[in-house]
Amino acid sequence: MITLPSNQIAYLTALRHDLHRQPEVSGAEVETAQRITRELTSLGADRIWQGLGGHGVAAEFTGRAPGPTVLLRCELDGLPIREINDIPHASQIDGKGHLCGHDGHMCSILGVAMRLASRPAKGRVILLFQPAEETGAGAQAVIEDPQWPQIRPDYAFAYHNVPGRPLGEIGLRSGPANCASRGMQILLTGKSSHAAAPEDGLSPGPAMAALMTALPALSHGTIADADFTLATLTHANLGEPAFGIAPADGELRVTLRTMTNDGMDALLDTALHKVAEAQGDLVTDIHWHDVFRGVVNDADATDIARHVAHDLGHAVNEMPTPMRWSEDFGRIGDDGAKATMLYVGAGTDMPQLHNPDYDFPDALLPVVIDQFTGIVDRILGLPDT
Template sequence: MPLSEKQLIEIRRNLHQIPEIGMEEFETSTQLREYISRMPQDFLQVKTWKTATLVRVQGKNQSKTIGYRTDIDGLPVTEQTGLPFASKHAGRMHACGHDIHMTVALGVLSYFAENQPACNLLFLFQPSEEILSGGMQVYQSGVMDEWMPDEIYAFHDNPQLPAGTIGCRQGTLFAGTCEIHATFIGKSGHAAFPHQANDMVVAGAAFVNQIQTIVSRNVDPIQSGVVTLGHFEAGTTGNVIAGQCQIDGTIRALTQENNLLIQKRVRQIAEGIAQAFDCEVKLELNQGGYYPVENNDHTTKAFMDYMQANDQVDFVETAPAMTGEDFGYLLSKIPGTMFWVGVESPYSLHSEFLSPKEEAIQKAVTTIVGYLEHRQKDVFTATY
């Protein structure tokens, strides 16, 4: 029998207790593979790559494959929920709800392990969504090549939506992100003799101020972008001129085109500040696989049409969010759709107090199984 709601909740609580950060999900992947091994194996084939697990469910017609991805990593957060099944790993927590993601994926997989699908299904249990671009790493490793899906789906839990509610939209769901790491190097000296030094507090402050003009003066006001500098460190004491400063931040944009535009302007401004202040700059812009999550028009229309027509589904059309997600990289390679599943909590994603409502799990499993069964009828004639 497919996993019951009681079994799914038990699985979720077990996974919640063993969060691990990206590419270190050894206990998690072992546990996942154990759960998968207990399912009927008639239609299943399993591959592994580092801490990733891929499960192919053989369809009656093997000419097409639908992919389904879940992330498996936790965050370096100390849990403060007080739950009896709280994290056993000090300084680690499933504060982004990936324990919910994994549990739903196991529930959906357990159904199709019992009920052979019309086409192939590929379940990807992906490591390192939060850091190190795990989706990009898995794709570039080649482990998916033999089982490459024709289209792919994934969800993220949403504390702001009622438990079990499905949210989606055409176009971009999540922003693309890029890390900014800028080091300005001048010359330190005595505070009384500024002409004998090259003050990097002043240079860094000019960089911070100039960065604020990018979104207001370079990005189309009809579109969206964010440049936030959250870390500025310089100097040792008040009467010594700082010879170096370190500035770190992030870029967020709803299209890859705008992300690249903002990156270009950050680089130009950094180089301009270095020239203006006669100093050296070392700039690192690291986007990795964190592309915008740009939903495919055709798969998303099919998904939203199904959800809106299903009386058993609570569906809402959502606005784009400036949060990042490395599923955007997979969507840049494979047509597909990402959506929200509500888990109703007063606390945000990444909060040490986040405690998703578990009634969302069975609702999500039922909804996703229903959609995948429906979509299998159309995938053979789908165009993208």
């Protein structure tokens, strides 16, 4: 296997900086998708799909003989977070930033596209640039797209960079790998009154106070426990910002998190029971947001990634526990592919994901390109030149 030459790595680095300057949030990745499409076209993809599940883009590189389909997925979207980095390629869009590294993920997969110019020996490679990963909606929208049956893979691989781990270390885990999670928005409606006569109204305050205690108390164990649950209160709003009005309306937002999808089903039942107990007649609506299924890594696909990492001399972290954060890549595994997520170290001194001073480390590009090219080579075969 041949590593990309320095001029191509330099090109990808410059492209990464361009993407970083112009982040687009989930569902609005119009210009990003157009730029990716131009790059894939210039790299000679045999076929390109556009508008997948919104603004998603996929490219096919067809092998010289029949064989399985290998999909490599990355993400298009940035975050609604203001970047504070003082760097030449800092975000030029106020209040938005590539503060999770999806700009680097895209350029890693484009680097694999450069290596696919000579085509695999068999099968085909699909490079998927997925929209709306940050909201948990993108992968499901792609799978529900009428174009998906033309793309559906036998194997699927993705990665996320992981600050706090050594740069270039390949994290691997079979089985549960990313938690299931969802946002629970609880709306309460009572009756307002003069603040001097609160007894003539019906305040949702007591119900909210009870839920602000009861729901976080559903948290149990640590990520090392199979029955791990975490309920995090993220927002609360009661009444109007005034002193003369006893409140009528309230809102709570809680993020629910479990290791498994079955665990999430059980946690939902318990959370709904707690809501009903806390003066549930005031609860007028419950909405669900950012719904992520758990990622369950396939053992065979993980073993392929492991062999490649060892062959390339990458440090390997056999992860004893799943990641607490969520990833919608699990939807692709649910759809039938042998799928696995890799967790690639971004450096021990890196700011955390979603921090306003995070920036994807460019030194990670060649590591990931080699790893994912090696995966394609192991399954489908690639010429040395």
